[in-house]
Amino acid sequence: MHTRKINVLKVGHRGAPGYEPENTLRSFRRAIELGAGMIELDVHLCKSGEAVVIHDLTVDRTTNGTGKVASQTLEELKLLDAGKGETIPTLQEVINLVKKSCALNIEIKNRQTAKIAAELVCQNGIIDSTHITSSYIRPLKTIFKMQKGITTGLIHYAARTEFRQQLFYFFSLLLWPITYMLILRRAHAAQVRWVNLARVFATKRLIKTLHRLNYKVAVWIVNDQREIQKMRGRNVDAIISDFPDRLNFE
Numbered sequence: 297m298h299t300r301k302i303n304v305l306k307v308g309h310r311g312a313p314g315y316e317p318e319n320t321l322r323s324f325r326r327a328i329e330l331g332a333g334m335i336e337l338d339v340h341l342c343k344s345g346e347a348v349v350i351h352d353l354t355v356d357r358t359t360n361g362t363g364k365v366a367s368q369t370l371e372e373l374k375l376l377d378a379g380k381g382e383t384i385p386t387l388q389e390v391i392n393l394v395k396k397s398c399a400l401n402i403e404i405k406n407r408q409t410a411k412i413a414a415e416l417v418c419q420n421g422i423i424d425s426t427h428i429t430s431s432y433i434r435p436l437k438t439i440f441k442m443q444k445g446i447t448t449g450l451i452h453y454a455a456r457t458e459f460r461q462q463l464f465y466f467f468s469l470l471l472w473p474i475t476y477m478l479i480l481r482r483a484h485a486a487q488v489r490w491v492n493l494a495r496v497f498a499t500k501r502l503i504k505t506l507h508r509l510n511y512k513v514a515v516w517i518v519n520d521q522r523e524i525q526k527m528r529g530r531n532v533d534a535i536i537s538d539f540p541d542r543l544n545f546e
Contacts, residue, residue: 305534306543307401308332309517310351314539317379318358319349321393332540334399334427336516339387339413344369347387347412350378353456359384387413391420399425401536403451410435414442429492436486449490449514450483452497465496476502483511490514492536495523503530 311323312330319337327335338351342365355361355368359376373384387402394400400422404410410428417426429449430436436448453468455461468475479502483491491506492514506513514534515527524542527535537543 304528304532304543304545305334305399305514306332306540307334307336307514307516307534307536308540309336309536309538310338311335312538312540314519314537317382319351319385320378320380320382321385321389322380322382324390324394324398327540328394328398330539330541331544332398334401334534335390335394336401336403336429336536337387337390338403339409340365340405341409341412342370342373343367344371345412346370347409347416348373349385349387349390355384387416388420391416391422395420395422395425399427401427401429401449403429403454404435405430405432407435407438410438411442414439414446417446418443427490429490433482433486436488440487447490448486448488449492450486450488451492451516452479452482452494461494465494469496480505480509483509490533492516495527498527498530498532500530503532507531 308327310318312326313323316323316326324335337349339347340350342348350365354364355376359378361376378384402413404413413428417423423445427447427449428439429451431451431454439446439448455464490512495515495518498515503513512533514536515532516536518524518527518535519538535543
């Protein structure tokens with residue numbers, strides 16, 4: 297029987313947070329040095345309207361500051377230490393750093409952020425090397441209507457806290473037949489080309505079904521070498537890891 301061979305895309309999750317402060321230029325630079333073909337990052341809008349690269353709604357966990365990202369201007373955010381003297385970068389700063397050497401996977405949360413991210417992607421001429429992903433269908437459909445050339449992906453499913461994430465996993469696996477169908481229906485509704493699965497959902501059967509339906513499959517977050525090999529064996533199209541060097545399996 298012919299086995300489907302896939303060149304697996306190596307994705308640095310928030311750069312290389314296994315080694316450097318997440319979602320910083322230092323982290324993205326390190327990910328590229330470690331062989332990542334793509335870096336994944338998260339974008340929010342700050343009070344002054346710029347797209348800034350940070351995962352949480354607040355700056356509390358990843359910087360020496362406090363408060364919501366949306367309630368602070370870019371000037372205020374730039375005063376914060378995001379680790380090892382790094383500042384919170386803007387999306388434009390990240391694009392300037394990586395656009396000639398690495399692809400981008402931009403995760404967005406809402407329609408307004410989606411529009412600004414899509415505009416920056418188009419303005420910088422990186423449509424062919426960028427994925428815009430989200431756990432939410434509406435912003436993905438917004439991008440599809442704005443610029444059909446941008447590759448989009450549905451994330452199933454990124455909760456805002458670790459506790460909520462684990463709770464979501466528990467009930468999703470408990471009701472797996474429903475979860476299985478929900479993933480397929482949401483991907484169709486979002487009009488995406490990629491489906492990004494948490495590794496607990498990346499079963500052989502689901503991956504085969506998604507491939508048969510012409511979706512590409514990314515799996516996150518895979519840090520253990522045995523899990524990395526398992527995902528390769530299931531023919532995923534991309535693996536997202538905190539340690540990009542562990543994906544150098546050629």
